[in-house]
Amino acid sequence: MPVRPPRICSCGKMVPSDAKCPCQIQRAAERKARFDKTRPNSSQRGYNREWANARARFLRQHPYCVACGAKASLVDHKTPHRGDQTIFWDKSRWQSLCTPCHAGAKQRLERRQHRTPTP
Incomplete structure (x- = not known):
């Protein structure tokens, strides 16, 4: 089975084709944290x-x-x-x-x- 070659992330690092770059993981975590700050907690959403x-x-x-x-x-x-x-x-x-x-x-x-x- 052929293996896809590594890719270059936008930050310039070489990343295996089946993995995420550390910078991508960090950006995703920051995006999730921003969303969670605006989201009501579970009891405010009706889960009481x-x-x-x-x-x-x-x-x-x-x-x-x-x-x-x-x-x-x-x-x-x-x-x-x-x-x-x-x-x-x-x-x-x-x-x-x-x-x-x-x-x-x-x-x-x-x-x-x-x-x-x-x-």
């Missing part, structure tokens, strides 16, 4: 004791991941609520997911949908 109780009840009723069938550990909003409490509490928009499915495919899907402009 009332949510914890509703989540536990939902997981008892729907114990398996809808994507892969493993034991579910998270209740996910099928469509991002973006702070809208009507969408947040609409149980028809909830689904049980395991951590790998939520952290992987679901997050990639949401990022892709968030980037594409809606007509």
